Amino acid sequence: MNVRACDFDLSERVALVAGCSEAGVSLALALGQSGAELVLSDSCAGRVQAAQATLEAEGVAAAGIPFQIDGRDDAFELVNRVVSSHAKLDILVNAQEQFLDKPAVDLTTEEWGYSLHVNLKVVFWTCQAAGKHMLARGEGSIINLSSLAASLGFPNSVGFAVSKGGVEQMTRTLGVEWIRRGVRVNAIAGWGEGLRRQLGATGAERIPMGRFANAADLEGTAIYLASRASAALSGQIIHVDGGYSAQ
Amino acid sequence: MIAEFDLSRRTALVIGAAGGLGREQALGLARAGADVAIADLNQSGLQATSLAIKAVGREVDVFPLDITVPGEVRAVVDAVEKRFGKIDILVNSAGMTRRGASEDYDQGLFERILDINLNGMFYACQNVGRLMIKRGGGRIINMGSIFSSAGIAESPAYAMSKGAVAQLTKTLAIEWAPYGIAVNAILPSWFDTAMGNVVADREKFYAGTAEVPSSADLAARTTGRVPLRRLGKPPEIVGATVFLASNAASMVTGHLLAVDGGFLAQ
Numbered sequence: 001m002n003v004r005a006c007d008f009d010l011s012e013r014v015a016l017v018a019g020c021s022e023a024g025v026s027l028a029l030a031l032g033q034s035g036a037e038l039v040l041s042d043s044c045a046g047r048v049q050a051a052q053a054t055l056e057a058e059g060v061a062a063a064g065i066p067f068q069i070d071g072r073d074d075a076f077e078l079v080n081r082v083v084s085s086h087a088k089l090d091i092l093v094n095a096q097e098q099f100l101d102k103p104a105v106d107l108t109t110e111e112w113g114y115s116l117h118v119n120l121k122v123v124f125w126t127c128q129a130a131g132k133h134m135l136a137r138g139e140g141s142i143i144n145l146s147s148l149a150a151s152l153g154f155p156n157s158v159g160f161a162v163s164k165g166g167v168e169q170m171t172r173t174l175g176v177e178w179i180r181r182g183v184r185v186n187a188i189a190g191w192g193e194g195l196r197r198q199l200g201a202t203g204a205e206r207i208p209m210g211r212f213a214n215a216a217d218l219e220g221t222a223i224y225l226a227s228r229a230s231a232a233l234s235g236q237i238i239h240v241d242g243g244y245s246a247q
Numbered sequence: 248m249i250a251e252f253d254l255s256r257r258t259a260l261v262i263g264a265a266g267g268l269g270r271e272q273a274l275g276l277a278r279a280g281a282d283v284a285i286a287d288l289n290q291s292g293l294q295a296t297s298l299a300i301k302a303v304g305r306e307v308d309v310f311p312l313d314i315t316v317p318g319e320v321r322a323v324v325d326a327v328e329k330r331f332g333k334i335d336i337l338v339n340s341a342g343m344t345r346r347g348a349s350e351d352y353d354q355g356l357f358e359r360i361l362d363i364n365l366n367g368m369f370y371a372c373q374n375v376g377r378l379m380i381k382r383g384g385g386r387i388i389n390m391g392s393i394f395s396s397a398g399i400a401e402s403p404a405y406a407m408s409k410g411a412v413a414q415l416t417k418t419l420a421i422e423w424a425p426y427g428i429a430v431n432a433i434l435p436s437w438f439d440t441a442m443g444n445v446v447a448d449r450e451k452f453y454a455g456t457a458e459v460p461s462s463a464d465l466a467a468r469t470t471g472r473v474p475l476r477r478l479g480k481p482p483e484i485v486g487a488t489v490f491l492a493s494n495a496a497s498m499v500t501g502h503l504l505a506v507d508g509g510f511l512a513q
Contacts, residue, residue: 072354104422105377109317112369116361120411124357124403132350150410153417153501161418162365162411169410172398177349235398 007229011035014086015226016079018126019096020044020051022193023145023215027093030219031226032060036091039082043068043096075125079133088137091226092130094123094144094167097160099194104158115159120166127174131183138182143225144171146189148241154195164189168237175235184234186225188218190241209242217242251495255280258331259492260324262314262371263341265292267440268390268484272338274299275485276492281336282306284327288313288341306331314341314367315359324374333382336492337375339368339389344405344442346452353455357404364408365415372419376428384427388491389416391432391503393510401456413503420501429500431491436507437469438479445469475508 013036017028020042032038032055040055042048045066055062063085067078082089098118100111127142134140149157150164167187174185191212196203204211218240224230225238239245259276263269265287277283277300285300285307287293293309300307308330310323327334342364345356372387379385394406395413413432420430437443445452446465453459460468470477487506490496505511 072357104419105373105380107373109370112366116366120407121358121361124407125354128350128352135350149418150414153414153419153421155418155422158369158415158418158422161414162369165414166365166407166411169394169396169398169406170403172410173394173400173403173406174349174398176398177400177403 003229008223008227009035010091010223010226013037013090013226014039014082014088015091015093016041016082016089016130017093017095018078019094020047021095021097023218024093024095025051025054026215026219027095027222028062029055029058029060030222031091031093032062033058034223034227036226037086038062039065039086041065041067041078069122069125072125072128075122075129076132078126079129083133089130089133090140092126092140092142093222094126094142096122097145097192099157099160099192101156101194101198103156107159112159116163119160119163123167124170127170127185131174131178134183135178135181140183141226142174142183142185143222144185144187146171146187146237147192147195148189148239148245149195150189152245154198157194157198160194171237172235179234184230186230186233186235187237188221188225189237189239190218207242207244208247211242213240213242252489252493253280254336254489254493257281257335257492258284258333259336259338260284260286260327260334260375261338261340262286262312263339264296265289267442268435268438268481269338269340270296271481271484272340272488274303275482275488276336276338277303277305277307279489279493280305281492282331284308284310284331286310286312286323314371315362317370320367320370321374324371324378328378334375334378335385337371337385337387338488339371339387341367342390342442344402344452345454346401347456348401349403352403360404361408364405365411368412369415372415372430376419376423379428380423380426386492387419387428387430388488389430389432391416391434393434393436393505393507395432395434395503396511416503417501424500429496431496431499431502431504433484433487433491434503434505434507434511435484436473436479436510438481438484440481444478473508473510474513477508479506479508
Protein backbone atom coordinates (compact mmCIF):
# COMPACT_ATOMS: atom_id res chain seq x y z
CA MET A 1 0.00 0.00 0.00
CA ASN A 2 1.34 3.42 -0.97
CA VAL A 3 0.56 5.77 1.86
CA ARG A 4 -0.35 9.37 1.09
CA ALA A 5 -1.10 12.18 3.45
CA CYS A 6 -4.78 11.76 2.55
CA ASP A 7 -4.76 8.31 4.12
CA PHE A 8 -4.56 10.01 7.51
CA ASP A 9 -7.76 11.94 6.80
CA LEU A 10 -10.63 10.95 9.09
CA SER A 11 -13.43 12.84 7.33
CA GLU A 12 -16.80 11.08 7.47
CA ARG A 13 -15.57 8.81 10.27
CA VAL A 14 -17.47 8.73 13.51
CA ALA A 15 -15.27 8.51 16.60
CA LEU A 16 -16.35 7.78 20.16
CA VAL A 17 -13.88 8.93 22.78
CA ALA A 18 -14.90 7.14 25.97
CA GLY A 19 -13.43 8.86 28.99
CA CYS A 20 -12.65 12.57 29.15
CA SER A 21 -9.28 12.07 30.86
CA GLU A 22 -6.37 14.35 29.99
CA ALA A 23 -5.38 11.93 27.22
CA GLY A 24 -9.00 11.49 26.12
CA VAL A 25 -9.42 15.22 25.51
CA SER A 26 -6.10 15.44 23.67
CA LEU A 27 -6.88 12.48 21.43
CA ALA A 28 -10.41 13.75 20.76
CA LEU A 29 -8.94 17.06 19.62
CA ALA A 30 -6.49 15.29 17.31
CA LEU A 31 -9.17 13.09 15.74
CA GLY A 32 -11.56 16.03 15.39
CA GLN A 33 -8.95 18.22 13.72
CA SER A 34 -8.30 15.34 11.30
CA GLY A 35 -11.93 15.43 10.24
CA ALA A 36 -13.68 12.87 12.46
CA GLU A 37 -17.17 13.46 13.81
CA LEU A 38 -16.75 13.25 17.57
CA VAL A 39 -18.80 11.88 20.41
CA LEU A 40 -17.40 12.26 23.92
CA SER A 41 -18.60 10.26 26.87
CA ASP A 42 -17.71 10.09 30.54
CA SER A 43 -19.43 9.04 33.74
CA CYS A 44 -19.13 12.65 34.95
CA ALA A 45 -21.29 15.19 33.09
CA GLY A 46 -19.05 18.07 34.17
CA ARG A 47 -16.03 16.46 32.57
CA VAL A 48 -17.92 15.96 29.30
CA GLN A 49 -18.91 19.65 29.27
CA ALA A 50 -15.39 20.79 30.13
CA ALA A 51 -13.98 18.62 27.33
CA GLN A 52 -16.52 20.00 24.86
CA ALA A 53 -15.56 23.55 25.86
CA THR A 54 -11.86 22.81 25.41
CA LEU A 55 -12.47 21.38 21.94
CA GLU A 56 -14.79 24.23 20.99
CA ALA A 57 -12.08 26.75 21.87
CA GLU A 58 -9.96 24.98 19.24
CA GLY A 59 -12.79 25.10 16.72
CA VAL A 60 -13.77 21.45 17.04
CA ALA A 61 -17.40 20.49 17.68
CA ALA A 62 -18.22 17.36 19.64
CA ALA A 63 -21.42 15.68 20.80
CA GLY A 64 -21.43 14.74 24.47
CA ILE A 65 -23.02 11.76 26.23
CA PRO A 66 -22.62 11.74 30.02
CA PHE A 67 -22.90 8.02 30.68
CA GLN A 68 -21.92 5.68 33.46
CA ILE A 69 -20.95 2.12 32.58
CA ASP A 70 -21.62 -0.36 35.37
CA GLY A 71 -21.76 -3.47 33.21
CA ARG A 72 -21.69 -4.94 29.73
CA ASP A 73 -25.25 -3.89 28.87
CA ASP A 74 -24.45 -0.24 29.61
CA ALA A 75 -21.61 -0.25 27.11
CA PHE A 76 -23.94 -1.67 24.45
CA GLU A 77 -26.45 1.09 25.29
CA LEU A 78 -23.75 3.74 24.88
CA VAL A 79 -22.73 2.41 21.47
CA ASN A 80 -26.41 2.16 20.47
CA ARG A 81 -26.88 5.83 21.27
CA VAL A 82 -23.88 6.79 19.14
CA VAL A 83 -25.12 4.65 16.26
CA SER A 84 -28.66 6.08 16.58
CA SER A 85 -27.45 9.66 16.38
CA HIS A 86 -24.51 9.24 13.98
CA ALA A 87 -25.59 6.16 11.95
CA LYS A 88 -22.36 4.27 12.64
CA LEU A 89 -19.18 4.05 14.69
CA ASP A 90 -15.79 3.82 12.97
CA ILE A 91 -13.35 4.67 15.72
CA LEU A 92 -13.38 3.97 19.44
CA VAL A 93 -10.83 5.50 21.80
CA ASN A 94 -10.90 3.97 25.28
CA ALA A 95 -9.46 6.70 27.46
CA GLN A 96 -11.21 6.09 30.77
CA GLU A 97 -8.60 5.63 33.50
CA GLN A 98 -7.97 6.13 37.19
CA PHE A 99 -4.56 6.17 38.90
CA LEU A 100 -4.20 5.63 42.62
CA ASP A 101 -0.81 6.24 44.27
CA LYS A 102 -0.87 3.84 47.22
CA PRO A 103 1.31 1.03 48.64
CA ALA A 104 0.06 -2.44 47.67
CA VAL A 105 -0.22 -3.64 51.26
CA ASP A 106 -2.61 -0.81 52.15
CA LEU A 107 -4.87 -1.01 49.11
CA THR A 108 -8.41 -1.91 50.19
CA THR A 109 -10.53 -4.48 48.39
CA GLU A 110 -12.83 -1.66 47.29
CA GLU A 111 -9.96 0.42 45.87
CA TRP A 112 -8.60 -2.61 44.06
CA GLY A 113 -12.04 -3.45 42.66
CA TYR A 114 -12.72 0.12 41.53
CA SER A 115 -9.36 0.35 39.77
CA LEU A 116 -10.06 -2.87 37.85
CA HIS A 117 -13.59 -1.74 37.06
CA VAL A 118 -12.60 1.60 35.54
CA ASN A 119 -9.27 0.67 33.97
CA LEU A 120 -10.01 -2.83 32.74
CA LYS A 121 -13.60 -4.05 32.84
CA VAL A 122 -15.25 -0.94 31.41
CA VAL A 123 -12.63 -0.88 28.67
CA PHE A 124 -13.46 -4.48 27.76
CA TRP A 125 -17.21 -3.99 27.73
CA THR A 126 -16.82 -0.90 25.56
CA CYS A 127 -14.58 -2.90 23.18
CA GLN A 128 -17.23 -5.64 23.09
CA ALA A 129 -20.04 -3.23 22.28
CA ALA A 130 -18.12 -1.23 19.67
CA GLY A 131 -16.57 -4.44 18.31
CA LYS A 132 -19.97 -6.07 17.82
CA HIS A 133 -21.14 -3.11 15.75
CA MET A 134 -17.87 -2.80 13.81
CA LEU A 135 -17.68 -6.55 13.06
CA ALA A 136 -21.17 -6.40 11.60
CA ARG A 137 -20.04 -3.56 9.32
CA GLY A 138 -16.70 -5.22 8.56
CA GLU A 139 -14.58 -2.25 9.55
CA GLY A 140 -13.42 -0.23 12.50
CA SER A 141 -10.45 0.82 14.58
CA ILE A 142 -10.22 0.60 18.35
CA ILE A 143 -7.50 2.43 20.26
CA ASN A 144 -6.97 1.56 23.91
CA LEU A 145 -5.04 3.78 26.25
CA SER A 146 -2.36 1.76 27.96
CA SER A 147 0.60 2.96 30.02
CA LEU A 148 4.26 2.20 30.61
CA ALA A 149 2.97 0.69 33.86
CA ALA A 150 1.50 -2.12 31.71
CA SER A 151 4.91 -3.56 30.95
CA LEU A 152 7.27 -2.10 33.54
CA GLY A 153 6.95 -2.21 37.29
CA PHE A 154 6.42 1.03 39.22
CA PRO A 155 5.85 0.94 42.97
CA ASN A 156 2.60 2.06 44.62
CA SER A 157 0.49 1.66 41.50
CA VAL A 158 -0.59 -1.97 41.64
CA GLY A 159 -4.28 -1.63 40.70
CA PHE A 160 -3.49 0.64 37.77
CA ALA A 161 -0.52 -1.41 36.56
CA VAL A 162 -2.40 -4.70 36.76
CA SER A 163 -5.35 -3.24 34.86
CA LYS A 164 -3.13 -1.82 32.14
CA GLY A 165 -1.34 -5.16 31.83
CA GLY A 166 -4.79 -6.61 31.24
CA VAL A 167 -5.59 -3.90 28.70
CA GLU A 168 -2.49 -4.84 26.68
CA GLN A 169 -3.48 -8.52 26.63
CA MET A 170 -7.03 -7.51 25.71
CA THR A 171 -5.58 -5.49 22.84
CA ARG A 172 -3.53 -8.42 21.54
CA THR A 173 -6.37 -10.90 22.01
CA LEU A 174 -8.99 -8.80 20.23
CA GLY A 175 -6.36 -7.73 17.71
CA VAL A 176 -5.77 -11.30 16.54
CA GLU A 177 -9.41 -12.32 16.93
CA TRP A 178 -11.00 -9.56 14.86
CA ILE A 179 -8.48 -8.46 12.21
CA ARG A 180 -9.73 -10.85 9.53
CA ARG A 181 -13.17 -9.34 9.97
CA GLY A 182 -11.90 -5.82 9.38
CA VAL A 183 -11.70 -4.56 12.94
CA ARG A 184 -8.32 -3.50 14.26
CA VAL A 185 -7.42 -3.10 17.92
CA ASN A 186 -4.25 -1.33 19.04
CA ALA A 187 -3.02 0.55 22.09
CA ILE A 188 -0.87 3.53 22.94
CA ALA A 189 1.35 3.29 26.00
CA GLY A 190 2.73 6.53 27.36
CA TRP A 191 3.31 8.39 30.58
CA GLY A 192 -0.11 9.02 32.02
CA GLU A 193 -0.88 11.85 34.39
CA GLY A 194 -0.55 9.56 37.40
CA LEU A 195 2.92 8.23 36.61
CA ARG A 196 4.21 11.69 35.74
CA ARG A 197 2.95 13.03 39.04
CA GLN A 198 4.30 10.09 40.99
CA LEU A 199 7.78 10.14 39.48
CA GLY A 200 8.07 13.92 39.65
CA ALA A 201 10.54 16.13 37.85
CA THR A 202 13.56 13.98 38.70
CA GLY A 203 11.98 10.98 36.93
CA ALA A 204 12.50 12.74 33.62
CA GLU A 205 16.27 12.45 33.93
CA ARG A 206 16.13 8.78 32.96
CA ILE A 207 14.13 9.47 29.81
CA PRO A 208 16.26 9.64 26.62
CA MET A 209 14.15 12.54 25.32
CA GLY A 210 14.88 14.41 28.55
CA ARG A 211 11.23 14.97 29.41
CA PHE A 212 8.01 13.03 29.86
CA ALA A 213 5.90 12.56 26.74
CA ASN A 214 2.59 14.23 27.58
CA ALA A 215 -0.95 13.74 26.33
CA ALA A 216 -0.39 16.02 23.31
CA ASP A 217 2.55 13.81 22.29
CA LEU A 218 0.11 10.90 21.79
CA GLU A 219 -1.96 12.71 19.16
CA GLY A 220 -0.02 11.76 16.01
CA THR A 221 -0.04 8.09 17.01
CA ALA A 222 -3.79 8.16 17.62
CA ILE A 223 -4.48 9.67 14.19
CA TYR A 224 -2.25 7.03 12.61
CA LEU A 225 -3.96 4.17 14.44
CA ALA A 226 -7.43 5.52 13.63
CA SER A 227 -6.73 5.97 9.94
CA ARG A 228 -6.26 3.89 6.79
CA ALA A 229 -2.51 4.52 7.09
CA SER A 230 -2.35 1.74 9.70
CA ALA A 231 -4.60 -0.71 7.80
CA ALA A 232 -2.31 -3.71 8.43
CA LEU A 233 -1.69 -3.00 12.11
CA SER A 234 -3.52 -4.86 14.83
CA GLY A 235 -2.81 -6.11 18.34
CA GLN A 236 0.11 -3.68 18.65
CA ILE A 237 1.15 -1.55 21.60
CA ILE A 238 2.92 1.63 20.51
CA HIS A 239 5.13 3.15 23.18
CA VAL A 240 5.13 6.94 23.08
CA ASP A 241 7.50 7.49 25.95
CA GLY A 242 10.48 9.56 24.80
CA GLY A 243 12.52 6.38 24.35
CA TYR A 244 12.25 5.24 27.97
CA SER A 245 11.23 1.61 27.36
CA ALA A 246 13.81 1.21 24.58
CA GLN A 247 16.67 1.42 27.08
CA MET B 248 20.33 -32.21 45.92
CA ILE B 249 22.52 -29.15 45.52
CA ALA B 250 22.28 -27.10 48.74
CA GLU B 251 21.00 -23.96 47.03
CA PHE B 252 17.85 -25.78 45.95
CA ASP B 253 17.16 -27.34 49.33
CA LEU B 254 13.91 -26.10 50.87
CA SER B 255 14.22 -27.81 54.26
CA ARG B 256 12.70 -25.82 57.14
CA ARG B 257 10.70 -23.67 54.73
CA THR B 258 6.94 -23.43 54.76
CA ALA B 259 5.09 -23.04 51.49
CA LEU B 260 1.47 -22.11 50.91
CA VAL B 261 0.21 -23.44 47.58
CA ILE B 262 -3.18 -22.09 46.52
CA GLY B 263 -4.98 -24.13 43.88
CA ALA B 264 -3.27 -27.36 44.98
CA ALA B 265 -6.21 -29.76 44.52
CA GLY B 266 -5.16 -30.66 41.00
CA GLY B 267 -3.33 -29.71 37.86
CA LEU B 268 -0.08 -27.77 38.09
CA GLY B 269 -0.79 -26.60 41.66
CA ARG B 270 -0.80 -30.19 42.91
CA GLU B 271 2.51 -30.90 41.15
CA GLN B 272 4.02 -27.73 42.59
CA ALA B 273 2.95 -28.61 46.14
CA LEU B 274 4.40 -32.10 45.76
CA GLY B 275 7.58 -30.75 44.17
CA LEU B 276 8.16 -28.27 46.99
CA ALA B 277 7.62 -31.06 49.53
CA ARG B 278 10.11 -33.30 47.74
CA ALA B 279 12.60 -30.41 47.88
CA GLY B 280 12.15 -30.38 51.69
CA ALA B 281 9.43 -27.82 52.38
CA ASP B 282 6.43 -28.26 54.64
CA VAL B 283 3.33 -27.36 52.68
CA ALA B 284 -0.01 -25.74 53.42
CA ILE B 285 -2.41 -26.43 50.59
CA ALA B 286 -5.56 -24.48 49.80
CA ASP B 287 -8.29 -24.94 47.22
CA LEU B 288 -12.04 -24.81 46.71
CA ASN B 289 -12.04 -28.51 45.77
CA GLN B 290 -11.76 -30.33 49.09
CA SER B 291 -11.62 -33.90 47.81
CA GLY B 292 -8.75 -32.90 45.54
CA LEU B 293 -7.02 -31.27 48.52
CA GLN B 294 -7.25 -34.49 50.51
CA ALA B 295 -5.66 -36.44 47.66
CA THR B 296 -2.78 -33.95 47.38
CA SER B 297 -2.39 -34.06 51.16
CA LEU B 298 -2.00 -37.86 51.13
CA ALA B 299 0.61 -37.62 48.37
CA ILE B 300 2.61 -35.05 50.36
CA LYS B 301 2.40 -37.15 53.52
CA ALA B 302 3.85 -40.04 51.52
CA VAL B 303 6.85 -37.82 50.78
CA GLY B 304 7.29 -37.41 54.53
CA ARG B 305 6.68 -33.69 54.89
CA GLU B 306 4.27 -31.80 57.12
CA VAL B 307 1.08 -30.85 55.33
CA ASP B 308 -2.24 -29.29 56.23
CA VAL B 309 -5.30 -28.52 54.13
CA PHE B 310 -7.19 -25.23 54.01
CA PRO B 311 -10.51 -25.08 52.13
CA LEU B 312 -10.62 -21.71 50.40
CA ASP B 313 -12.80 -19.72 48.01
CA ILE B 314 -10.10 -17.38 46.77
CA THR B 315 -12.64 -14.89 45.42
CA VAL B 316 -13.68 -13.94 48.97
CA PRO B 317 -11.12 -11.50 50.46
CA GLY B 318 -12.07 -12.36 54.06
CA GLU B 319 -11.52 -16.08 53.45
CA VAL B 320 -8.09 -15.45 51.96
CA ARG B 321 -7.10 -13.40 54.98
CA ALA B 322 -8.43 -16.04 57.38
CA VAL B 323 -6.57 -18.86 55.62
CA VAL B 324 -3.29 -16.92 55.56
CA ASP B 325 -3.67 -16.23 59.29
CA ALA B 326 -4.51 -19.89 59.94
CA VAL B 327 -1.47 -21.10 57.99
CA GLU B 328 0.78 -18.75 59.92
CA LYS B 329 -0.70 -20.02 63.18
CA ARG B 330 -0.32 -23.67 62.19
CA PHE B 331 3.22 -23.46 60.69
CA GLY B 332 4.57 -20.32 62.39
CA LYS B 333 5.44 -18.59 59.11
CA ILE B 334 5.07 -18.58 55.34
CA ASP B 335 8.33 -18.52 53.36
CA ILE B 336 6.91 -19.37 49.96
CA LEU B 337 3.57 -18.54 48.35
CA VAL B 338 2.54 -20.26 45.12
CA ASN B 339 -0.54 -18.81 43.44
CA SER B 340 -1.84 -21.54 41.19
CA ALA B 341 -5.63 -21.19 41.24
CA GLY B 342 -7.11 -20.44 37.84
CA MET B 343 -9.79 -21.11 35.26
CA THR B 344 -10.53 -20.44 31.62
CA ARG B 345 -13.39 -20.73 29.13
CA ARG B 346 -13.45 -20.01 25.41
CA GLY B 347 -15.92 -17.74 23.68
CA ALA B 348 -16.10 -15.07 20.98
CA SER B 349 -14.95 -11.82 22.58
CA GLU B 350 -17.80 -9.71 21.23
CA ASP B 351 -20.39 -11.98 22.88
CA TYR B 352 -18.41 -12.98 25.97
CA ASP B 353 -20.72 -13.29 28.96
CA GLN B 354 -20.29 -10.69 31.71
CA GLY B 355 -20.77 -13.19 34.54
CA LEU B 356 -18.16 -15.56 33.14
CA PHE B 357 -15.79 -12.66 32.49
CA GLU B 358 -16.11 -11.46 36.09
CA ARG B 359 -15.75 -15.00 37.47
CA ILE B 360 -12.48 -15.59 35.61
CA LEU B 361 -11.07 -12.21 36.68
CA ASP B 362 -12.14 -12.93 40.26
CA ILE B 363 -10.29 -16.24 40.40
CA ASN B 364 -7.25 -15.57 38.21
CA LEU B 365 -6.58 -12.01 39.26
CA ASN B 366 -8.46 -10.68 42.27
CA GLY B 367 -7.86 -13.83 44.31
CA MET B 368 -4.19 -13.78 43.44
CA PHE B 369 -3.90 -10.17 44.55
CA TYR B 370 -5.65 -10.86 47.87
CA ALA B 371 -3.24 -13.76 48.48
CA CYS B 372 -0.17 -11.68 47.58
CA GLN B 373 -1.35 -8.82 49.75
CA ASN B 374 -2.07 -10.90 52.85
CA VAL B 375 1.02 -13.09 52.61
CA GLY B 376 3.07 -10.02 51.59
CA ARG B 377 2.15 -8.29 54.85
CA LEU B 378 3.51 -11.26 56.83
CA MET B 379 6.64 -11.46 54.71
CA ILE B 380 7.30 -7.74 55.14
CA LYS B 381 7.14 -8.25 58.91
CA ARG B 382 9.46 -11.25 58.78
CA GLY B 383 11.84 -9.55 56.36
CA GLY B 384 11.58 -11.75 53.32
CA GLY B 385 9.92 -14.44 51.26
CA ARG B 386 9.22 -15.86 47.82
CA ILE B 387 6.06 -15.41 45.82
CA ILE B 388 5.46 -17.39 42.66
CA ASN B 389 2.47 -16.44 40.53
CA MET B 390 1.15 -18.60 37.72
CA GLY B 391 0.91 -16.60 34.52
CA SER B 392 0.62 -18.12 31.06
CA ILE B 393 2.12 -17.76 27.60
CA PHE B 394 -0.97 -15.57 27.22
CA SER B 395 0.49 -13.16 29.75
CA SER B 396 2.29 -11.78 26.73
CA ALA B 397 0.99 -13.37 23.52
CA GLY B 398 -2.51 -12.72 22.21
CA ILE B 399 -5.02 -15.54 21.68
CA ALA B 400 -8.39 -15.37 19.98
CA GLU B 401 -11.55 -16.19 21.92
CA SER B 402 -10.08 -16.12 25.44
CA PRO B 403 -10.44 -12.47 26.39
CA ALA B 404 -10.92 -12.91 30.13
CA TYR B 405 -8.13 -15.45 30.49
CA ALA B 406 -5.58 -13.45 28.46
CA MET B 407 -6.49 -10.22 30.22
CA SER B 408 -6.20 -11.80 33.64
CA LYS B 409 -2.86 -13.39 32.81
CA GLY B 410 -1.49 -10.17 31.32
CA ALA B 411 -2.50 -8.51 34.56
CA VAL B 412 -0.76 -11.26 36.54
CA ALA B 413 2.50 -10.35 34.80
CA GLN B 414 2.07 -6.75 35.88
CA LEU B 415 1.05 -7.72 39.40
CA THR B 416 4.28 -9.70 39.58
CA LYS B 417 6.51 -6.87 38.35
CA THR B 418 4.82 -4.19 40.44
CA LEU B 419 5.08 -6.14 43.68
CA ALA B 420 8.65 -7.23 42.85
CA ILE B 421 9.75 -3.61 42.62
CA GLU B 422 7.69 -2.43 45.55
CA TRP B 423 8.70 -5.23 47.93
CA ALA B 424 12.35 -5.71 46.89
CA PRO B 425 13.48 -3.50 49.80
CA TYR B 426 11.82 -6.01 52.19
CA GLY B 427 13.67 -9.01 50.76
CA ILE B 428 10.59 -10.42 49.02
CA ALA B 429 11.08 -11.85 45.57
CA VAL B 430 8.03 -12.00 43.30
CA ASN B 431 8.25 -13.96 40.07
CA ALA B 432 5.87 -15.60 37.63
CA ILE B 433 5.91 -18.83 35.65
CA LEU B 434 4.38 -18.73 32.17
CA PRO B 435 3.39 -22.24 31.10
CA SER B 436 2.15 -23.27 27.67
CA TRP B 437 -0.56 -25.95 27.36
CA PHE B 438 0.02 -28.73 29.92
CA ASP B 439 -1.65 -32.10 30.23
CA THR B 440 -4.01 -31.12 33.06
CA ALA B 441 -7.76 -30.64 33.35
CA MET B 442 -7.20 -26.99 32.52
CA GLY B 443 -4.46 -27.23 29.91
CA ASN B 444 -5.51 -30.14 27.73
CA VAL B 445 -7.91 -28.16 25.58
CA VAL B 446 -8.01 -30.85 22.92
CA ALA B 447 -9.16 -33.66 25.21
CA ASP B 448 -11.55 -31.39 27.09
CA ARG B 449 -12.74 -29.27 24.21
CA GLU B 450 -16.43 -29.76 24.96
CA LYS B 451 -15.89 -28.10 28.34
CA PHE B 452 -13.76 -25.22 27.08
CA TYR B 453 -16.16 -24.44 24.29
CA ALA B 454 -19.34 -24.90 26.33
CA GLY B 455 -21.76 -22.14 25.39
CA THR B 456 -20.06 -21.31 22.09
CA ALA B 457 -21.73 -21.89 18.74
CA GLU B 458 -19.28 -24.48 17.51
CA VAL B 459 -16.80 -26.88 19.12
CA PRO B 460 -13.69 -27.18 16.91
CA SER B 461 -12.45 -30.63 15.88
CA SER B 462 -9.56 -32.24 17.78
CA ALA B 463 -7.27 -31.90 14.77
CA ASP B 464 -8.13 -28.25 14.33
CA LEU B 465 -7.56 -27.49 18.02
CA ALA B 466 -4.32 -29.46 18.16
CA ALA B 467 -3.01 -27.46 15.21
CA ARG B 468 -3.95 -24.23 16.96
CA THR B 469 -2.41 -25.21 20.30
CA THR B 470 0.39 -27.78 20.57
CA GLY B 471 0.96 -27.41 16.83
CA ARG B 472 2.27 -23.90 17.54
CA VAL B 473 4.63 -25.01 20.32
CA PRO B 474 8.17 -25.65 18.99
CA LEU B 475 8.38 -28.85 21.11
CA ARG B 476 5.07 -29.94 19.47
CA ARG B 477 3.51 -31.42 22.59
CA LEU B 478 1.69 -30.68 25.82
CA GLY B 479 3.80 -30.07 28.89
CA LYS B 480 3.80 -32.91 31.42
CA PRO B 481 2.70 -31.65 34.85
CA PRO B 482 5.97 -32.63 36.62
CA GLU B 483 7.79 -30.38 34.13
CA ILE B 484 6.54 -27.36 36.10
CA VAL B 485 8.37 -28.43 39.25
CA GLY B 486 11.94 -27.43 38.31
CA ALA B 487 10.97 -23.80 37.73
CA THR B 488 8.90 -23.72 40.93
CA VAL B 489 11.61 -25.12 43.20
CA PHE B 490 14.22 -22.88 41.56
CA LEU B 491 12.19 -19.71 42.13
CA ALA B 492 11.39 -20.79 45.71
CA SER B 493 15.02 -21.50 46.55
CA ASN B 494 18.26 -19.68 47.33
CA ALA B 495 19.42 -20.52 43.82
CA ALA B 496 17.18 -17.67 42.63
CA SER B 497 18.28 -15.15 45.28
CA MET B 498 18.93 -12.40 42.68
CA VAL B 499 15.84 -13.16 40.59
CA THR B 500 12.78 -10.96 41.07
CA GLY B 501 10.14 -9.48 38.79
CA HIS B 502 10.95 -12.18 36.26
CA LEU B 503 8.52 -14.00 33.98
CA LEU B 504 9.88 -17.50 33.49
CA ALA B 505 8.43 -19.24 30.46
CA VAL B 506 8.06 -23.02 30.72
CA ASP B 507 6.53 -23.33 27.31
CA GLY B 508 8.43 -25.60 24.93
CA GLY B 509 9.76 -22.50 23.16
CA PHE B 510 6.40 -20.88 22.37
CA LEU B 511 7.35 -17.33 23.41
CA ALA B 512 10.77 -17.52 21.76
CA GLN B 513 9.17 -17.57 18.31
